[in-house]
Amino acid sequence: xxxxxxxxxxxxxxxxxxxxxxxxxxxxxxxxxxxxxxxxxxxxxxxxxxxxxxxxxxxxxxxxxxxxxxxxxxxxxxxxxxxxxxxxxxxxxxxxxxxxxxxxxxxxxxxxxxxxxxxxxxxxxxxxxxxxxxxxxxxxxxxxxxxxxxxxxxxxxxxxxxxxxxxxx
Numbered sequence: 053x054x055x056x057x058x059x060x061x062x063x064x065x066x067x068x069x070x071x072x073x074x075x076x077x078x079x080x081x082x083x084x085x086x087x088x089x090x091x092x093x094x095x096x097x098x099x100x101x102x103x104x105x106x107x108x109x110x111x112x113x114x115x116x117x118x119x120x121x122x123x124x125x126x127x128x129x130x131x132x133x134x135x136x137x138x139x140x141x142x143x144x145x146x147x148x149x150x151x152x153x154x155x156x157x158x159x160x161x162x163x164x165x166x167x168x169x170x171x172x173x174x175x176x177x178x179x180x181x182x183x184x185x186x187x188x189x190x191x192x193x194x195x196x197x198x199x200x201x202x203x204x205x206x207x208x209x210x211x212x213x214x215x216x217x218x219x220x221x
Contacts, residue, residue, distance in 0.1 A: 053093075064089035064098050078105045078117045087124065099125040155199070158182055172219035188215035 063071050067088040074084045083106040089098045105119035145152045151167030153160055160178050168175045171186060183199075184192045191214040198210045 062090050064091055074103070074105060075117065078107050079114050081107050081109075081114055083107070087128075090121075099123055100128045153183075155183055171216060177219075186216055188217055191215050 059071050059075070060068060067090075070086065071088060074086055077084050083104070085102065085104045087100060087102050090101045091098055100123070102122045102124045103119060105117050107114040108116040108118055145162075145164045148164055148166055151170050152162075152164040153167055154162035159180050159182055163175055163178045165175055168178055171178070178186075184195065187195050194212070195214060198212065201207050202210065
């Protein structure tokens, strides 16, 4: 059913200009990778494909193209849900009235504006720094032990009182 047909039959009409451009690039000797909406055999619902094309060379000139087409509809749906989830977290976190942070590899990977404000810093002054730098020396061991217990999965969360050192001392 596919043999002898051009790609026009399989692409959503809105994708035809891009498909032509990609084919021209391949015929000029370039390999390409792109995504496009495709029309299924039954024509009921479009799906998204990733297309990889490369030139076929004979005697130093391009005589055709070969490629791989892969359905990536489900991957694109997952990516969109992840993007929405990340945006929702960011909005919630950035507007929060409490400090929120993420520690990874022993340093702050994320702090929200409220946490930075509470400690008298700008967000970018805290990223990449070790949390113990901001903790009163007498409380550092308690914090270190609680962080280790969380990492080992010994407790889901922990609440305790500790003293912080603000930027102004």
